[in-house]
Amino acid sequence: MGGWQDMTAEVLEDQYSPSRWSSRLDRDTIIQAHITTMAAATQRARASVQTALHVPYGDGDREKLDIYLPPDPSETFPVLVYIHGGYWQCLRGVYLCGHSAGAHLAAMVLSTDWTEYGVVPDIKGAVLVSGVYDLEPILHTYVNDELNMSREVAQRNSPMQCIAPAASVAVACEVLVAVAQQDSPEFRRQSQEYGQALRAAGWSVSILDLAGVDHFDIIERLSEESYILTQVILNMISRA
Incomplete structure (x- = not known):
C-alpha cells in the first residue's frame, strides 16, 4: 500500500x-x-x-x-x-473597526508606513464609523483645551494629510467609511472628503451614509444582525 x-x-x-x-x-x-x-x-x-x-x-x-x-x-x-x-x-486576517476618535486611530494605522518597523500587518479591511480625519479644526474648539495640540501636531496626526497611494503602502485593504445622517455637517464633510481622497489615491473605498441614526446609535446598533452596517461588515469579512 x-x-x-x-x-x-x-x-x-x-x-x-x-x-x-x-x-x-x-x-x-x-x-x-x-x-x-x-x-x-x-x-x-x-x-x-x-x-x-x-x-x-x-x-x-x-x-x-x-x-x-x-x-x-x-x-x-x-x-x-x-x-x-x-x-x-x-x-x-485582521480587521479594524473604529468609531469617532477611534475611527481616527484606525485611519492612522492605515496611514503608517509599517515597513519602517520591519512588519507588514495583515489588515484585510477597515471600517471607519463617524470619524474625524482632519484634526486642524479641533484646534479651535473646546476639545483642544485638554489636548493642547499645536498646528504642527494636528497636521502630523491627521489621516487626511498623510494619504499615500495604495500601491506604495504595506497596508492596502478594503475601507468602509460610514457616517450618520444625524452626524454634524462637519463630521459628514470629513467622512465624505476622506473617503473620496482615499479613493483618488487608489484605495478600495465604499462610503455609506446611514439614514435614521445619529453619532451614537450608528455604532450601538451593531449588535443587531439585520442592521445594514452589521451586514456590510459581515459581507466584507466573508469576502476575504
Whole structure:
C-alpha cells in the first residue's frame, strides 16, 4: 500500500483539504459555517463567564491570549489552551473597526508606513464609523483645551494629510467609511472628503451614509444582525 508520496497532486490536495470531506455541508459553505459558529460561541462564552481578554504573553502585537475563567477562580483548576486551526494562515486576517476618535486611530494605522518597523500587518479591511480625519479644526474648539495640540501636531496626526497611494503602502485593504445622517455637517464633510481622497489615491473605498441614526446609535446598533452596517461588515469579512 503506497504512502502519500505515491498520491497524485490532486489526491493529495483532497487529503489535506478538510472542507472537502464533510457529509454535513458542502465545501463551499462549511468553513464559513464554522467561523460563524465559533464566533457565536465566543460571544456566548464571554457573556456567561469571567474573562481576561487580550492578555499579552510576548512583545508582538498578536501575542495575546483571551482567558476564560471558571465560576470560582479562587480554587485550583485545570487549564486548557486552545489554538485555532486554519493552516497557520486562515482565521487570522485582521480587521479594524473604529468609531469617532477611534475611527481616527484606525485611519492612522492605515496611514503608517509599517515597513519602517520591519512588519507588514495583515489588515484585510477597515471600517471607519463617524470619524474625524482632519484634526486642524479641533484646534479651535473646546476639545483642544485638554489636548493642547499645536498646528504642527494636528497636521502630523491627521489621516487626511498623510494619504499615500495604495500601491506604495504595506497596508492596502478594503475601507468602509460610514457616517450618520444625524452626524454634524462637519463630521459628514470629513467622512465624505476622506473617503473620496482615499479613493483618488487608489484605495478600495465604499462610503455609506446611514439614514435614521445619529453619532451614537450608528455604532450601538451593531449588535443587531439585520442592521445594514452589521451586514456590510459581515459581507466584507466573508469576502476575504
